[in-house]
Amino acid sequence: MHLGMDNKRFAVVGKPVAHSLSPQIHQYFAQQFACSLTYERIHVEAHDFESWVISFFASGGAGLNITLPYKQKAFAMASHTTARCRSAGAANVLLLQGDSLCADNTDGVGLVRDLAHHITLAQARILILGAGGAARGIIPPLLAATSHKITLANRSVEAINQLRQDFPQVDCCCLSEVSGGFDLVLNATSSSVNGEPLMLPEAALSTVPFCYDLSYQLDQVTPFVAYAKARGCPAVDGLGMLIEQAAESYYLWHGVRPNTGGLLELLSQSSVGYGRGASSCA
Numbered sequence: 001m002h003l004g005m006d007n008k009r010f011a012v013v014g015k016p017v018a019h020s021l022s023p024q025i026h027q028y029f030a031q032q033f034a035c036s037l038t039y040e041r042i043h044v045e046a047h048d049f050e051s052w053v054i055s056f057f058a059s060g061g062a063g064l065n066i067t068l069p070y071k072q073k074a075f076a077m078a079s080h081t082t083a084r085c086r087s088a089g090a091a092n093v094l095l096l097q098g099d100s101l102c103a104d105n106t107d108g109v110g111l112v113r114d115l116a117h118h119i120t121l122a123q124a125r126i127l128i129l130g131a132g133g134a135a136r137g138i139i140p141p142l143l144a145a146t147s148h149k150i151t152l153a154n155r156s157v158e159a160i161n162q163l164r165q166d167f168p169q170v171d172c173c174c175l176s177e178v179s180g181g182f183d184l185v186l187n188a189t190s191s192s193v194n195g196e197p198l199m200l201p202e203a204a205l206s207t208v209p210f211c212y213d214l215s216y217q218l219d220q221v222t223p224f225v226a227y228a229k230a231r232g233c234p235a236v237d238g239l240g241m242l243i244e245q246a247a248e249s250y251y252l253w254h255g256v257r258p259n260t261g262g263l264l265e266l267l268s269q270s271s272v273g274y275g276r277g278a279s280s281c282a
């Protein structure tokens with residue numbers, strides 16, 4: 001899905017979106033290719049999402065990243081979808097091909113690339129917390145990567161029932177029903193972004209799994225990373241995933257793959273200029 005294009009106007013759309021680092025990351029990538037582009041953060045209300053996307057592309061916009069809570073809405077809007085996007089039923093990238101709105105999902109590949117720095121997935125017993133757009137994006141590549149069954153736990157029963165239908169290979173349960181026995185626990189809820197507590201049974205981390213929070217906060221550890229570390233678990237946040245999914249988005253839009261090396265350290269060190277202190281999203 002590579003577009004040759006003159007207009008280079010990009011944005012990330014979501015609610016909330018104010019502290020997203022995607023604009024800085026895409027400008028960093030663009031500099032590697034001496035490419036000029038604009039990349040904005042756009043806060044859109046749910047009832048305006050579809051009309052805003054249509055008018056963005058109608059006015060010459062080149063590409064969108066979609067963040068919470070609109071990844072399933074974005075998927076439903078597209079007339080062409082990639083296989084990995086269909087597997088997820090959620091999209092974090094939109095672009096035009098001719099007159100057609102095309103959707104892809106780079107969250108899964110972004111997560112797996114970053115996890116490779118931390119853990120071997122082949123034999124991992126995995127627990128995913130959350131059943132929103134991000135969870136949907138990461139399930140297919142994780143199913144492909146591990147020989148063990150994946151467990152997913154969510155707060156609302158409605159989302160669990162939908163997940164059961166869409167991913168019958170995944171064991172689904174309520175958060176309160178989670179037991180132990182995991183090597184990797186991924187927090188794909190938006191609890192950190194919303195500043196809400198994540199109610200998790202103590203047994204979930206009883207095997208001292210590697211813990212990964214898809215959310216990130218630049219000035220401090222996220223609540224889930226702090227919770228995991230307090231129980232002796234190694235834990236990191238999702239900044240590395242954000243960078244890797246952005247690199248894959250950049251490739252889809254521009255046809256060239258940026259170098260991500262060193263960017264994690266750069267963003268962490270330059271955090272004052274990147275809005276430290278706030279929860280961020282892709």
Ligand code: NDP
Nearest residue numbers: 068069130131132133134155156189190196238241242281
């Ligand atoms: P959605 O809005 O689609 O889904 C949110 C999920 O979080 C739902 O399953 C919801 O459960 C659950 N949730 C929200 N609050 C709580 C809470 N207090 N306790 C328990 N569960 C809760 O969001 P996304 O899936 O798009 O995003 C989820 C997170 O992943 C966000 O923080 C986002 O920033 C992050 N993310 C990071 C990326 C990265 O590159 N690092 C990429 C993609 C996402 P319920 O069904 O009960 O409402």
